Ligand SMILES: Nc1nc2c(ncn2[C@@H]2O[C@H](COP(=O)(O)OP(=O)(O)OP(=O)(O)O)[C@@H](O)[C@H]2O)c(=O)[nH]1
């Protein structure tokens with residue numbers, strides 16, 4: 001990407017404090033990530049922020065992701081001693097596992113309390129980068145639209161507790177990104193999914209890069225979606241985007257393609273799963289970084 005991305009350090013720092021201040025009363029942190037970016041979608045600062053608090057990793061939006069790759073990632077994490085469960089707040093897949101897996105992580109404590117005649121209300125904190133579905137998961141678990149959700153980052157502003165009858169309490173938190181990315185390629189993957197506000201991104205450059213990723217990883221899907229018959233294997237991102245724009249009739253005066261419009265359309269269609277079930281990174285790719 002053209003320059004280093006900047007994102008509201010003030011707001012993010014405030015959320016970090018909110019998480020740290022509430023951590024004491026939490027039993028388990030549910031770290032939610034977007035199944036389309038199972039690696040870049042984790043905030044590396046969480047290890048530092050969450051310390052040794054039991055953590056359940058949840059890959060949400062599994063309905064949008066590439067199933068083979070989701071399984072590869074589950075294996076990859078498993079090999080590193082981390083359990084991840086794939087879920088979808090849209091289809092309901094895996095939702096009923098969230099509480100039981102979280103409980104499993106603190107089973108000994110629950111049993112100890114039970115011996116003393118106390119029932120423990122499980123206190124969970126939802127944490128993750130922006131737009132991954134933290135609030136949606138709370139709404140799914142409570143069965144009502146008690147927290148605001150939206151298809152853009154930064155919807156949740158402050159903390160909010162929600163209770164599941166007699167059973168558990170859930171704390172929603174705003175999404176936070178690390179203050180900076182060591183590798184801009186990781187930031188770019190996040191931007192593809194919409195976790196970073198488009199206002200601070202050059203969407204045209206981002207889209208070129210996306211076209212190249214799709215060219216190398218999901219060529220069939222890309223060509224089918226935009227009815228491209230040409231061999232695009234040797235084309236650059238901007239040439240592919242130009243082809244797509246022309247296909248869609250995004251032509252301005254002088255016969256040129258409106259690249260900005262084409263760029264926004266391709267990003268929208270990726271995020272809306274119109275191009276196909278796409279996961280934007282594989283374990284092998286990450287190990288090569
Ligand atoms: N397809 C699909 N969309 C989902 C899923 N979960 C959430 N979404 C959508 O993703 C968008 C973001 O969801 P939110 O619940 O607002 O995400 P959040 O993590 O609370 O976001 P912030 O509060 O902005 O950090 C919304 O448009 C949701 O409808 C899912 O499993 N599948």
Ligand SMILES: [Mg+2]
Pocket residue numbers: 134135136148149155156172173174175
């Ligand atoms: Mg939210």
